[in-house]
Amino acid sequence: MSLEATHELDRLFCPKSIAVVGASPAVEMIMMDQGRNYIKGSIVQNFRGKIYPVHPKAEDTLGLKSYASIRDIPDEVDLAIFTIPASAVLKVMADCVEKGVKFVHLFTAGFSESGREAYAEIEKKLVRMAKKGGIRVVGPNCMGIFCPEGGLAFQPFFPYAPGPTGFFSQSGQMAGNFILKAAAKGLSFSKVVSFGNASDLSSKDFLKYFYQDEKTKVVGSYLEGLKDGREFFEAAKVITREKPLVIYKGGRTEGGSRAVKSHTAAIAGSLTIWEAFCKQTGIISVKSLDELILTLSALQRLPLPGGKNVAIIGGAGGGSVTMTDMAEAEGLTVPRLSEETITKLEEIVPPQGTSVKNPLDVGLAAMGGDSFMKIINLLRDDPKIDALIFLQQLGLFRKFGGRPAVNFMVEMTLKARDNLKKPMLVVLEKDDAFGGEDSVKAAEGRYHDENMATFSSIELAARVVKNLAEYQQYLSNQG
Amino acid sequence: MSLEATHELDRLFCPKSIAVVGASPAVEMIMMDQGRNYIKGSIVQNFRGKIYPVHPKAEDTLGLKSYASIRDIPDEVDLAIFTIPASAVLKVMADCVEKGVKFVHLFTAGFSESGREAYAEIEKKLVRMAKKGGIRVVGPNCMGIFCPEGGLAFQPFFPYAPGPTGFFSQSGQMAGNFILKAAAKGLSFSKVVSFGNASDLSSKDFLKYFYQDEKTKVVGSYLEGLKDGREFFEAAKVITREKPLVIYKGGRTEGGSRAVKSHTAAIAGSLTIWEAFCKQTGIISVKSLDELILTLSALQRLPLPGGKNVAIIGGAGGGSVTMTDMAEAEGLTVPRLSEETITKLEEIVPPQGTSVKNPLDVGLAAMGGDSFMKIINLLRDDPKIDALIFLQQLGLFRKFGGRPAVNFMVEMTLKARDNLKKPMLVVLEKDDAFGGEDSVKAAEGRYHDENMATFSSIELAARVVKNLAEYQQYLSNQG
Numbered sequence A, B: 001m002s003l004e005a006t007h008e009l010d011r012l013f014c015p016k017s018i019a020v021v022g023a024s025p026a027v028e029m030i031m032m033d034q035g036r037n038y039i040k041g042s043i044v045q046n047f048r049g050k051i052y053p054v055h056p057k058a059e060d061t062l063g064l065k066s067y068a069s070i071r072d073i074p075d076e077v078d079l080a081i082f083t084i085p086a087s088a089v090l091k092v093m094a095d096c097v098e099k100g101v102k103f104v105h106l107f108t109a110g111f112s113e114s115g116r117e118a119y120a121e122i123e124k125k126l127v128r129m130a131k132k133g134g135i136r137v138v139g140p141n142c143m144g145i146f147c148p149e150g151g152l153a154f155q156p157f158f159p160y161a162p163g164p165t166g167f168f169s170q171s172g173q174m175a176g177n178f179i180l181k182a183a184a185k186g187l188s189f190s191k192v193v194s195f196g197n198a199s200d201l202s203s204k205d206f207l208k209y210f211y212q213d214e215k216t217k218v219v220g221s222y223l224e225g226l227k228d229g230r231e232f233f234e235a236a237k238v239i240t241r242e243k244p245l246v247i248y249k250g251g252r253t254e255g256g257s258r259a260v261k262s263h264t265a266a267i268a269g270s271l272t273i274w275e276a277f278c279k280q281t282g283i284i285s286v287k288s289l290d291e292l293i294l295t296l297s298a299l300q301r302l303p304l305p306g307g308k309n310v311a312i313i314g315g316a317g318g319g320s321v322t323m324t325d326m327a328e329a330e331g332l333t334v335p336r337l338s339e340e341t342i343t344k345l346e347e348i349v350p351p352q353g354t355s356v357k358n359p360l361d362v363g364l365a366a367m368g369g370d371s372f373m374k375i376i377n378l379l380r381d382d383p384k385i386d387a388l389i390f391l392q393q394l395g396l397f398r399k400f401g402g403r404p405a406v407n408f409m410v411e412m413t414l415k416a417r418d419n420l421k422k423p424m425l426v427v428l429e430k431d432d433a434f435g436g437e438d439s440v441k442a443a444e445g446r447y448h449d450e451n452m453a454t455f456s457s458i459e460l461a462a463r464v465v466k467n468l469a470e471y472q473q474y475l476s477n478q479g
Helices: A007-012 A030-046 A088-101 A117-132 A172-184 A203-212 A229-239 A254-263 A272-283 A288-301 A320-330 A339-348 A371-381 A393-417 A437-448 A460-476 B007-013 B030-046 B086-099 B117-132 B170-184 B204-212 B231-240 B254-265 B270-282 B287-303 B320-329 B339-348 B372-381 B394-418 B437-449 B457-477
Strands: A016-023 A050-056 A079-082 A103-106 A136-138 A144-146 A161-170 A187-194 A217-223 A247-248 A285-288 A310-313 A387-391 A424-427 B016-019 B050-054 B079-082 B101-104 B136-138 B144-146 B162-169 B191-194 B219-222 B245-249 B284-287 B309-314 B385-390 B424-427
Touching: A007 A136, A007 A203, A007 B144, A030 B320, A079 A088, A088 A103, A088 A117, A103 B424, A136 A229, A144 A172, A161 A172, A161 A203, A161 A288, A172 A217, A172 A288, A172 B320, A187 A203, A203 A217, A203 A229, A217 A288, A229 A272, A247 A272, A247 A288, A254 B320, A272 A285, A272 B170, A285 A460, A288 A460, A288 B101, A288 B117, A310 A320, A310 A371, A320 A460, A320 B170, A339 A371, A371 A393, A393 A424, A393 A437, A424 A460, B007 B050, B007 B136, B007 B204, B079 B086, B086 B101, B136 B270, B162 B170, B162 B204, B162 B287, B170 B191, B170 B219, B170 B287, B191 B204, B204 B219, B204 B231, B219 B287, B231 B270, B245 B270, B245 B287, B270 B284, B284 B287, B284 B457, B287 B457, B309 B320, B309 B372, B320 B385, B320 B457, B339 B372, B372 B394, B385 B457, B394 B424, B394 B437, B424 B457
Parallel strands: A016 A050, A016 A079, A079 A103, A103 A136, A161 A187, A161 A217, A217 A247, A247 A285, A310 A387, A387 A424, B016 B050, B016 B079, B079 B101, B101 B136, B162 B191, B162 B219, B219 B245, B245 B284, B309 B385, B385 B424
Antiparallel strands: A144 A187, B144 B191
16 A cells, blocks of 8 residues: 555645634633633734634734625635634534635534434534535644644643644544643653544544654554544554554543543544554554653664663662562563673672672662773673663762762763664653652753663563564564 | 561660660771661660660770670660671671670671572571571661650660550661651651561561550551562551551662662562452552652541542642543542532632632632632532642742741641631742741641641642551441
């Protein structure tokens, strides 16, 4: 299968003109309020095209001239955003058809996901009208587009520097959380779309778009169900050979499936079949939003590991034991190092209260001077090791050595990374109980500035190594 | 079986006089340094008994008169703490026997856990000497005692208010992390002991002690292996009927077991057998330090649930779906509420964009006024619900409603708790990406002051509900 370029969606993500229907300073609903923020916080500040508020009373909004109907706008309209009651959508869609609007995005909820036949019927009718009029629809029941390059956002505090991460989500809440949490891990975004009920544009369309979009290097998704499963998986098979695709599937349990139905009217389907599909198509399937974000972070910042054998550094005593347990429980192996490596490590690491077999407990002494770099290089050269998981208890460093100790650790780690051809996963625990949160936060910022991935727990770091190793294995099998 | 009172250990936790052997401002090793902090940071400030530094050169330490040998101390010695090289321990133990010391605790490492026969032999000899001389030994290779009531600690920043939590740990590092992390969740401690190689006093002894110790209401433990498995489980069976016992077992995997051997020379044993033992004896078996702490927190602050059916509140959209998935993946059920409850909820919660069937997405409107209390009361009275998991995105509240919104939520939750006979698990995500960390931290502090448990993730809250429900089930089966 070859994927034709769906460039038509470029104009959705980077429209030249927008009509916001229902925009009014007086609206009181949360949904409306989000629509309002949309204009106030985001578009007005960053959008470089034309904005046309549309409101029955044609009251000027935020200093922009308002129109009573979309038909009155004296310009082409690329994208019309609906923040109006469900009862009004058919009328406005008719106006859009007459006007020749290219895309419609509906914040509006209360259609097929309500479980009521009459409302589901309106949604169907809406899509039929749009199709006939040549309009593509995003939603209803969704947050729409976030595209830094195009100047679009759906919350006022999204980050505006564009980057390589693409994301498509059936849930607006998950899309919003994804953006904020991923930004906190230093990620930046090409395009994010929340598409709700997927009445017209759906997963497969966005997947194909991201495949041909040169700005997008890695693709993530939150999905609840698929309407065109076969087409989606065919497309996935093509994309995963060039860009990694990481999907968090909601509705993994009986209760979750029930919740999916009243959320986006999707059918969650069997988890077993889903996981089998992912295995066959090279999709990286994850089980939480945090795992999704950290896997995407690793995919754009770390080399892929050749296998699942890890060296564990930075633990001590019981911590070394439990870190090893956690890594192996996630499907990794923490092997004894090569005898040659052990012998050389014993020359560097003082014998008392340390361990150099893996897990490594090298003591504080071996963290200073150039011992650290020597240790990392020995692990790099040990063929039994595919990846390094490195717990940095920076709160503890701060407590005993102040900021200089923290900075020293961070700079040394960055230097070691340059030298390494294996992935090194730096774990910074937020809640390590040693305090010094400011120092830890500053260190995390420094790592992200240097495009270094950080991980919030050993479990997540281990799961990410596994995800990357299995993706690498999939690619090798494809030849 | 009846457990005889092992009051003899009272004097270990609350000694009247201590000798610190090896104490000197000049010692350079980390282990020694901890020994030094022990005196400087903790004992001198809080210990109300006598302290006798012992050092070959008899240099006065921190203003305390020093002695060249323990035999020179002109007083009884309840506890002698060794911070000396392994090569010196037999000589000092001989002095202790001669002096009639009651307890010896050895920080000193480098014995059986080293894997070297000669050093293991010293450990055996040490214990034989002690036994003959009537001395009980803690360690070697451990951090010893933390007992606020007795004024003992092994790190200078431990909290000094005594409380109901007892803990015994084979790992000193895990004991230290446990204390700091549990304190951050508002827990306080009766006695904590790190006992390392367990050459003499071992798990079973501390378990029996906690059984009869009136100050201890809940018991936690980190274990790597058991030397007297049968006796331990017999004791566990008795204690769990009166005090909950939560154990985190290290060495759950092949790699972890290997790490255990070089850590405390213990044999980790089969995980399957361990889990079966726990089931039979009512021990709550956990898989991480965080789960251990949060389970202990819940056990002392929440009523036990009658089953595993939970109501989920505070999610929205995709968040409701994924919270439900997480709860059910941990073994809980998120059932549809009773029809009666649903009907009554529909009178309170506005219909647009909400869901009242469970998971509950009640919208912001229903969080205000007395709607919230009505909702909680309806869930309290629904026989299909055993426990409530309540995600509070306080960072989001802070962003949109400022501190007053956060405070309102917290006070309303505390009020609702008084009314409720089911456990309500409040989840505060540290990393919710909405910022307002100070507000969240303040709210968490307020909850802990009011003896309300907080949970750092949905997964952990779900796992704790499961732990509590299974413990309740075990107790019921015992009749």
